[in-house]
Amino acid sequence: MSSVTTPSDDERLRRWRLVLGGGEADGTGRALTGTDAAMDGALAALYGGRGGDRRGGGDRSAGLGGSAPSVARWLGDIRTYFRSSVVQVMQRDAIERLGLSALLLEPEMLAAVEPDVHLVGTLLSLDKAMPETTRETARAVVREVVDDLEKRLATRTRSTVTGALDRSARISRPRHRDIDWDRTVRANLAHYLPEYRTIVPERLIGYGRAARSVRKEVVLCVDQSGSMAASVVYASVFGAVLASLRAIATRLVVFDTAVVDLTDQLDDPVDVLFGTRLGGGTDINRALAYCQSRITRPADTVVVLISDLYEGGIRDEMLKRVAAMKASGVQFVCLLALSDEGAPAYDREHAAALAALGAPAFACTPDLFPEVMAAALEKRPLPIPAA
Incomplete structure (x- = not known):
């Protein structure tokens, strides 16, 4: 029979001394x-x-x-x-x-x-003041954090998003040479005729040639105001992972009151991060105008706005722009934060206005992001976490 060991009086005093911090008020008398x-x-x-x-x-x-x-x-x-x-x-x-x-x-x-995500955010905010003697060390710190995040997030993101792309490309009336026989047989097992030892396929599953050739487009539009530091770090990592998928054309746009397109740096998220400028104001309308101007195939495009929605630009124009994108066929997603920091502060009035347009705004953890992207690519309801 096992016994439960209880701490001695001296051990209890030690623990209380560490908790209370010493001085006259701690009352333990324990050195x-x-x-x-x-x-x-x-x-x-x-x-x-x-x-x-x-x-x-x-x-x-x-x-x-x-x-x-x-x-x-x-x-x-x-x-x-x-x-x-x-x-x-x-x-x-x-x-x-x-x-x-x-x-x-x-x-x-x-x-x-x-090194951690918050330290990276602090280093990025100091980037312009950083002397050359420190810059190489800072990049090494940022690289360590980014590499750890990629190891944790990349495999699941690629598998989840690739699966969504496969499902969205699948068609139910393929030509004979485009039939996926394995999936077709499995989907029609209920129609097996034992007397003929065969399956009568009521539903054919395959991949159309045209569907396979269409690349989905994903636009990550990221607020780089100071409060969004962790979101910027995660967005850069996810942007690089998505850009590695040949079936997706990925664009990364960061903004404050100005707009910067960092798409050509997506092969290295560290370069992306040092291309941002944390802090400053916010002009969501201007950023969305830029993103809208780069969309060529709305029905095959997902726009992900990552922002706390504290708009410093023209509010009504921002909402009209979101409505126009959705009307054209764009899948529009608004994430109030992309981080593990818990409930973010955000502009509730703007979030409610987006929800009224059919674009709910919600906070998203890095672990949930692949599922959100998969749902958006498949044009199905987003997995919005409970408030």
């Missing part, structure tokens, strides 16, 4: 030593109000100092004492709470960080 003291010191440097230095005694003021070497040492410490997901949260808090963005321009800082 920290060794690794515990080092962990507490790393937390105190960021969050403050956690008495005790790394040697477990005395009060200390919080802070990482203003020098890159001290911050780089702290980054090394937290990677030693905490798991990767916690390190990423602490890095993000350090950048936001202590204003450390400028220090990311130092090569030794970048070499010490734990």
Whole structure:
């Protein structure tokens, strides 16, 4: 019979001391030593109000100092004492709470960080201020994140989207030489005649030659305002994956108050990311006007607008443009965010107006995006997550 081990009184005090952070208010009277003291010191440097230095005694003021070497040492410490997901949260808090963005321009800082999507967004926002001595290191950090995302997302995206393209191209009245006999037999097994030992196919399935030759067109139109940083990162990766499919002609357009077409850089999402300019205003109408001007076969085109819909341009013109694209046969999808960050902030009035046009706007995780694209390509209802 197994027994449940309960922590000793000393262990309970240790845990409470780490939670409360020391000082007169913690009430534990428990001193920290060794690794515990080092962990507490790393937390105190960021969050403050956690008495005790790394040697477990005395009060200390919080802070990482203003020098890159001290911050780089702290980054090394937290990677030693905490798991990767916690390190990423602490890095993000350090950048936001202590204003450390400028220090990311130092090569030794970048070499010490734990790369993640949020860090990439911060680096992209600093791109124009980045000295040449840091740019190569920054690209290496961005490359590591992009490669990890591609490994996680590419295979499923290709298989899901390719399956959707196959299904959308399939026809039910093929010529004899275009019949897919394997699918036809399976679809008609209920019509097997045992006395004749044969199947009478009531429905033929095949691929028409014309259908096979038509490439679908996908336009990713991505808001690059500061709040959309994670979405820009994911969109660049998905854009590169979609561009690798010969059955799809993929266009990537990013915008703030200006519009930039990055289609010719889709073979490398890192080049795409460094071609963006995070921050600034938003003119969705201008971006959609550009995308609309590049559409040659509306019935075979999917436009994916990724934006929080805080429009700085002409609202009524934006809505008219969406309505015109849909009327011409374009499949229009609006994603309020493409990230794992939870419910985004967005313009609810504009989202409601799009929904009234038959273009619902919703947040989408990277894992759901392949299904959304498959549904749009097949012209079936989108898998909108529950609010």
